[in-house]
Amino acid sequence: MSWTDERIEKLTKMWEGGATASQIAEELGGVSRNAVIGKAHRLGLKARPSPVKANEKPARPAAPKKAKPAADSPPAKAADAPAPAPAPRAAAPAPSPAPARAAAPSAPAAGSDKPAGDQPRIVSVGPGGFLRQGPGDQQAPIPPAPPRRLVPAKPSPEIADKTSLLDLNDRICRWPMGHPGEPDFHFCGEKVNPGFPYCVDHCGRAYQAQLPRGARRPPPPLPFGGPRVR
DNA sequence: CCCTGATTCGC
DNA sequence: GCGAATCAGG
Numbered sequence: 049m050s051w052t053d054e055r056i057e058k059l060t061k062m063w064e065g066g067a068t069a070s071q072i073a074e075e076l077g078g079v080s081r082n083a084v085i086g087k088a089h090r091l092g093l094k095a096r097p098s099p100v101k102a103n104e105k106p107a108r109p110a111a112p113k114k115a116k117p118a119a120d121s122p123p124a125k126a127a128d129a130p131a132p133a134p135a136p137r138a139a140a141p142a143p144s145p146a147p148a149r150a151a152a153p154s155a156p157a158a159g160s161d162k163p164a165g166d167q168p169r170i171v172s173v174g175p176g177g178f179l180r181q182g183p184g185d186q187q188a189p190i191p192p193a194p195p196r197r198l199v200p201a202k203p204s205p206e207i208a209d210k211t212s213l214l215d216l217n218d219r220i221c222r223w224p225m226g227h228p229g230e231p232d233f234h235f236c237g238e239k240v241n242p243g244f245p246y247c248v249d250h251c252g253r254a255y256q257a258q259l260p261r262g263a264r265r266p267p268p269p270l271p272f273g274g275p276r277v278r
Numbered sequence: 279c280c281c282t283g284a285t286t287c288g289c
Numbered sequence: 290g291c292g293a294a295t296c297a298g299g
Contacts, residue, residue, distance in 0.1 A: 051291085069283065083292050085283060090290070096283075 049078035051087060063088050063096070221247035 049055070055076055062072045069084045076084070088094060221236035222245050238247030 068281090070281085080292070081283090082294080086285095086292055087290090089284075094284080 049076075056087070056091065059084060059087060060091065060093060063093055066096075221245070221249075223247070 051059075058076060059072055062075065063069075063084075067075075069081045069088070073079050073081045073084045079087075219239060221238040223236035223238075236247055236249075238249065241248040
């Protein structure tokens with residue numbers, strides 16, 4: 049495989065998103081973990097917590113790795129450089145004043161409680177899942193938020209309390225968020241609209257109400273945000 | 279052992 | 290530029 053712009057973009061995104069090289073390689077397909085790492089470095093976007101880079105050692109004699117063909121430098125043993133003492137490394141070890149973990153880690157993205165406030169007052173859920181609203185609550189049935197990829201809150205690439213496949217049951221919304229196989233893929237997890245596999249909100253997406261002729265919504269958002277080639 | 283990223287080096 | 294081989298830490 050070759051590194052097309054798309055693949056590079058994906059690599060970059062996932063890498064910066066915190067996905068491991070293995071995950072990226074698997075997602076991209078046709079490349080090895082090493083290829084991903086190599087490419088990432090060539091792209092100049094390394095810098096990521098490496099398990100093997102805990103501390104920086106002053107001396108790094110680890111050089112004689114592949115000493116096979118090249119007739120290495122001759123025995124420079126004799127009168128040679130006296131090997132000066134380890135040069136003064138990082139002067140300031142930077143005591144790092146306790147980075148203090150992120151203040152609010154858990155972002156209760158799913159406001160499951162009563163949104164009684166700004167949202168339109170939902171009178172009931174009609175057949176087909178469309179929402180019935182009070183006469184004065186006229187509003188677009190579908191909020192301007194298609195089931196696009198859900199970006200992990202902010203810091204953690206992994207979603208703390210995401211609803212995984214294993215967490216699915218009859219009572220929680222199965223609406224997929226993100227793309228399968230990607231680190232942030234999960235399910236809505238809201239309580240379902242009784243009688244439907246999705247929550248009230250997503251029923252509104254899954255079951256498009258047949259609007260009165262005339263005003264028809266053009267884009268029918270599908271789960272998974274559209275077809276995906278793999 | 280498994281995993282991880284980093285690095286080297288022949289191609 | 291690419292990536293397998295290798296290294297090295299968890």
